[in-house]
Amino acid sequence: MNPYRSLPIYTPRIVAQYRQKRREENPPHIFAVAERAWQQVGEERESQSILITGESGAGKTENTKKVIQYLAAIASSASSSMAESSSSGLIKSGSQSLAPAIGLPRSSSFKGKEASDIDLASVASSSLGLLERQILQANPILEAFGNAQTMRNNNSSRFGKFIKIFFSPAGAIAGANIDWYLLEKSRVTARASGERCFHVFYQLLAGAKEAGLTDKLLLHGAADQFDFLKKSRQQIDGVDDLSEWRLLKDALDVVGFSSSEQFELFRIPAIILHIGNLAITGSGSDQAFFAPESQAIADKVCHLLGIDVSEFTKTVLRPKVRAGREWVTQSRSKKQAEDELGALCKFVYEKTFGWMVERINRALDRPSAKALSIGVLDIAGFEIFEQNSYEQLLINFTNEKLQQFFNFHMFTLEQEEYTREGIEWNFVNFGLDLQPTIELIESSMPIGILSCLDEECIMPKATDRSFCEKVHDLWETRKGSAPKHPGESKFKADRLRDGFLVKHYAGDVEYKIEGWLEKNKDPINEAVARLCAGSEIPAVASLFTEYAEDTSPTGVVKKVKRGAFRTVGQRHKEQLGQLMKQLGTTQPHFVRCIVPNSEKRPGKLEANLVLDQLRCNGVLEGIRIARLGYPNRHSFAEFRSRYEVLTPGVIPPGYVDGRKAAEKIASALELDKAFYKVGATKIFFKAGVLAELEERRDNLLTDIFRRFQSAARMHIAQRRIRKLLNRAQAIKTIQRNARVYIALRDWPWWSLYVKVRPLLAATKADDELVKKQAELAIAKEREQREQEERKRLEELKTTLAAEKAKIEDELSSERRIGRDRDEMLARLKTREADLLEKIKELEGDLDILGSDREQAIASADKAKSKLERLQLDFDAMMDQASMLEKQSTQIRQREADLLKESQQRTSNQSRLEGEKDTLSREVETLKREVGQKEEAVKRSRERNDLAVKELEKRLQLEKTRK
Numbered sequence: 001m002n003p004y005r006s007l008p009i010y011t012p013r014i015v016a017q018y019r020q021k022r023r024e025e026n027p028p029h030i031f032a033v034a035e036r037a038w039q040q041v042g043e044e045r046e047s048q049s050i051l052i053t054g055e056s057g058a059g060k061t062e063n064t065k066k067v068i069q070y071l072a073a074i075a076s077s078a079s080s081s082m083a084e085s086s087s088s089g090l091i092k093s094g095s096q097s098l099a100p101a102i103g104l105p106r107s108s109s110f111k112g113k114e115a116s117d118i119d120l121a122s123v124a125s126s127s128l129g130l131l132e133r134q135i136l137q138a139n140p141i142l143e144a145f146g147n148a149q150t151m152r153n154n155n156s157s158r159f160g161k162f163i164k165i166f167f168s169p170a171g172a173i174a175g176a177n178i179d180w181y182l183l184e185k186s187r188v189t190a191r192a193s194g195e196r197c198f199h200v201f202y203q204l205l206a207g208a209k210e211a212g213l214t215d216k217l218l219l220h221g222a223a224d225q226f227d228f229l230k231k232s233r234q235q236i237d238g239v240d241d242l243s244e245w246r247l248l249k250d251a252l253d254v255v256g257f258s259s260s261e262q263f264e265l266f267r268i269p270a271i272i273l274h275i276g277n278l279a280i281t282g283s284g285s286d287q288a289f290f291a292p293e294s295q296a297i298a299d300k301v302c303h304l305l306g307i308d309v310s311e312f313t314k315t316v317l318r319p320k321v322r323a324g325r326e327w328v329t330q331s332r333s334k335k336q337a338e339d340e341l342g343a344l345c346k347f348v349y350e351k352t353f354g355w356m357v358e359r360i361n362r363a364l365d366r367p368s369a370k371a372l373s374i375g376v377l378d379i380a381g382f383e384i385f386e387q388n389s390y391e392q393l394l395i396n397f398t399n400e401k402l403q404q405f406f407n408f409h410m411f412t413l414e415q416e417e418y419t420r421e422g423i424e425w426n427f428v429n430f431g432l433d434l435q436p437t438i439e440l441i442e443s444s445m446p447i448g449i450l451s452c453l454d455e456e457c458i459m460p461k462a463t464d465r466s467f468c469e470k471v472h473d474l475w476e477t478r479k480g481s482a483p484k485h486p487g488e489s490k491f492k493a494d495r496l497r498d499g500f501l502v503k504h505y506a507g508d509v510e511y512k513i514e515g516w517l518e519k520n521k522d523p524i525n526e527a528v529a530r531l532c533a534g535s536e537i538p539a540v541a542s543l544f545t546e547y548a549e550d551t552s553p554t555g556v557v558k559k560v561k562r563g564a565f566r567t568v569g570q571r572h573k574e575q576l577g578q579l580m581k582q583l584g585t586t587q588p589h590f591v592r593c594i595v596p597n598s599e600k601r602p603g604k605l606e607a608n609l610v611l612d613q614l615r616c617n618g619v620l621e622g623i624r625i626a627r628l629g630y631p632n633r634h635s636f637a638e639f640r641s642r643y644e645v646l647t648p649g650v651i652p653p654g655y656v657d658g659r660k661a662a663e664k665i666a667s668a669l670e671l672d673k674a675f676y677k678v679g680a681t682k683i684f685f686k687a688g689v690l691a692e693l694e695e696r697r698d699n700l701l702t703d704i705f706r707r708f709q710s711a712a713r714m715h716i717a718q719r720r721i722r723k724l725l726n727r728a729q730a731i732k733t734i735q736r737n738a739r740v741y742i743a744l745r746d747w748p749w750w751s752l753y754v755k756v757r758p759l760l761a762a763t764k765a766d767d768e769l770v771k772k773q774a775e776l777a778i779a780k781e782r783e784q785r786e787q788e789e790r791k792r793l794e795e796l797k798t799t800l801a802a803e804k805a806k807i808e809d810e811l812s813s814e815r816r817i818g819r820d821r822d823e824m825l826a827r828l829k830t831r832e833a834d835l836l837e838k839i840k841e842l843e844g845d846l847d848i849l850g851s852d853r854e855q856a857i858a859s860a861d862k863a864k865s866k867l868e869r870l871q872l873d874f875d876a877m878m879d880q881a882s883m884l885e886k887q888s889t890q891i892r893q894r895e896a897d898l899l900k901e902s903q904q905r906t907s908n909q910s911r912l913e914g915e916k917d918t919l920s921r922e923v924e925t926l927k928r929e930v931g932q933k934e935e936a937v938k939r940s941r942e943r944n945d946l947a948v949k950e951l952e953k954r955l956q957l958e959k960t961r962k
């Protein structure tokens with residue numbers, strides 16, 4: 001629990017209190033966890049890991065530092081005490097759980113300083129070896145570049161880290177390594193108004209003058225002169241950036257950063273600050289320009305980047321981009337250019353951070369045998385904010401995996417062991433299987449959220465919206481039908497349908513999908529990156545190697561081979577996979593940090609806040625199972641060798657079955673049967689039983705050792721007496737000889753004998769001596785050569801082993817990515833086939849539509865010409881209409897005339913009708929007359945016809961007669 005005040009519980013005196021002690025002997029403390037891990041390295045010869053999790057401000061980083069300080073203190077003392085006693089290493093005395101035979105140095109500075117309650121850190125740094133000091137001093141560097149002040153914590157780590165400390169077989173620290181995860185690089189350009197950017201920016205501005213960097217980095221002015229810093233908080237109460245700067249410089253010196261490396265390290269924050277001051281003008285989608293006052297700033301940026309300013313301006317405002325095989329120039333709007341500059345800042349900061357950690361790792365790497373390690377993981381806990389985005393998904397996914405690891409160890413493995421050992425036990429389902437949630441996020445077959453996002457990132461024209469729809473389509477709209485994905489039950493669409501909800505172990509978290517595609521692709525302006533890759537400053541160019549282009553002598557430009565492009569999600573999955581693999585090979589220890597209140601106040605505890613955290617991190621379940629189960633155990637042999645001493649004579653001499661022996665000892669110890677269970681290979685105890693047994697054993701051993709010591713003292717006293725007696729005897733002999741010598745020394749024959757005797761032996765002995773000396777010199781030289789060779793080979797071996805492990809890691813991650821890609825490719829192929837089919841259908845439709853279109857065009861043409869005709873007709877009609885109008889008036893006029901005429905005619909007509917009647921009567925009379933005449937004509941014609949016929953007959957007769 002974070003006390004929010006400095007407590008005197010990290011002093012060397014407390015270190016001594018926890019050294020070589022069992023857990024039960026002391027109150028809970030982070031040193032107890034570190035001590036246990038250290039003991040297990042010695043006892044089990046297995047690497048350990050300490051997983052420190054908790055909310056922001058709970059104390060993870062502080063406790064990580066304490067673990068490292070404790071290990072540095074005890075392991076360095078271990079090595080020194082080992083060197084003193086030339087012992088063969090960590091003691092593993094049978095099955096005894098003795099700590100390694102290592103104590104605090106009896107005569108070291110610890111002893112002298114013990115009385116005063118000064119912090120371990122200050123003592124440690126003054127009394128440790130170089131490697132230990134470098135390990136401790138890596139922290140201020142990491143914190144300067146990776147920590148920042150936030151609303152919840154004045155020194156909040158904005159990245160996760162896994163620090164591994166390696167131990168040699170002799171128990172001394174043999175090196176260290178740091179892995180880092182998810183740096184919050186967006187903080188470089190923007191953050192909440194009450195928060196600060198990474199500490200290094202403010203420290204650099206405070207210390208630049210003192211370090212003579214003001215002119216070199218062109219940093220004139222305080223934080224409020226820089227756009228990226230002035231919009232949010234600039235000071236932390238009670239923190240002096242100048243003294244922090246000095247600590248940072250000291251730390252860099254101790255770790256071994258050369259002055260040029262330090263300069264390169266500070267170059268990047270300076271560049272970022274200058275880029276932040278570049279003002280860009282332009283509105284909407286208009287072409288952007290640097291404001292006139294920005295020209296000088298652009299000069300500064302390019303001076304520090306080692307590139308040409310006109311090229312820089314061009315590539316920022318009108319970059320060349322590849323369109324198929326062609327290069328085209330694209331204009332940037334104000335917003336685009338600003339976003340791309342921001343992305344550049346984030347990119348270089350993250351790259352520099354990576355380079356810095358790599359450099360620290362090089363300093364902490366020692367080419368010595370690294371048998372075992374203790375790793376400390378300091379990573380942010382579950383984050384559930386009002387607005388949760390992609391960053392929260394990744395951190396919550398990480399925590400889901402770590403929690404699964406915890407559950408697996410605490411609950412699953414534990415209960416499996418009970419079953420394996422045949423202990424009566426009802427399997428308790430704690431309902432803590434987090435696999436569905438993990439699969440919903442990470443699986444690639446069937447597709448999970450991260451793979452789906454990756455897939456969407458390579459789709460042309462994909463947007464956040466289309467990704468959101470796809471996600472909903474995959475897991476939400478199909479609900480009701482048989483589940484196709486193991487994680488389907490953990491997914492829910494949100495109400496506004498612009499995100500989704502995931503049921504995490506710690507609670508339901510609603511994620512908003514905005515900017516996810518960009519965040520996952522993490523793109524930068526490639527033209528600027530290519531330009532920077534050609535920087536004349538090697539340190540800058542090295543940050544952009546993946547964008548470098550190699551111009552071959554033929555003038556052909558080709559891309560330098562770069563690693564496979566990875567999205568942010570892929571990179572994180574890969575790193576997390578490696579971390580879990582590493583954790584899987586260790587024995588884990590879990591530290592849950594609790595923040596007591598949200599006001600950073602000492603002495604205040606908000607019960608609900610604490611309870612929530614205990615629930616979230618599985619502590620409550622842990623207690624439940626510990627109460628129900630049997631948390632402590634020993635193998636039969638171990639139990640017998642440890643506790644048989646308490647029951648002398650119970651086990652008969654000779655072979656006795658281990659199980660029976662354990663049962664006999666347990667019953668002789670008069671333990672309550674409910675407090676222990678005898679399994680197939682081990683004996684299990686309820687919490688607290690072993691502590692009591694240990695106490696009894698300790699008392700007995702103390703008694704035995706006292707008796708042993710008294711016997712030993714008696715033996716020593718007797719030897720001393722014998723020695724005294726011998727000495728008295730010797731004195732007497734010497735005195736007798738002296739007396740004889742005095743009597744003989746003036747006798748001439750004696751003088752002659754004394755002179756001749758050495759001459760007799762000398763020549764022979766001299767020859768032999770010379771020979772032996774020559775042999776010795778040869779042997780010595782040979783040994784030295786062999787030692788050097790061995791050392792060289794060992795170094796080579798460790799380097800090769802490290803290289804091999806690295807290559808294997810890379811290979812496995814490449815393989816995994818390859819597999820992911822294959823799966824994605826397979827999915828894409830089926831999708832491609834579907835699409836091809838669809839395209840065919842669409843092409844058919846297109847043909848139909850084409851002919852329809854042609855018809856439509858033809859009819860449109862027709863309609864057009866008809867329209868034109870109609871228009872002409874219309875115009876003609878209009879002319880006609882106006883003409884008709886005219887005619888109509890004429891006609892109306894005429895009508896009036898005609899009316900008059902008609903009236904006249906009507907009167908004429910009636911007159912004429914009278915005349916007509918008269919004429920009709922006349923006509924009737926005439927008709928009658930005509931009829932009579934026609935009758936007469938008809939009769940005369942008939943008569944004529946008869947006459948003609950008569951004449952024709954006569955003519956015929958005449959013709960025949962003639």
Ligand SMILES: Nc1ncnc2c1ncn2[C@@H]1O[C@H](COP(=O)(O)OP(=O)(O)OP(=O)(O)O)[C@@H](O)[C@H]1O
Nearest residue numbers: 002004005056057058059060061062153155156157
């Ligand atoms: N054991 C402790 N003794 C005294 N103060 C502590 C202790 N642990 C934490 N603190 C105080 O709480 C602050 C926050 O702690 P720390 O930075 O370790 O939190 P954290 O969990 O790492 O947070 P974050 O996730 O934001 O990095 C520290 O700066 C320190 O002031």
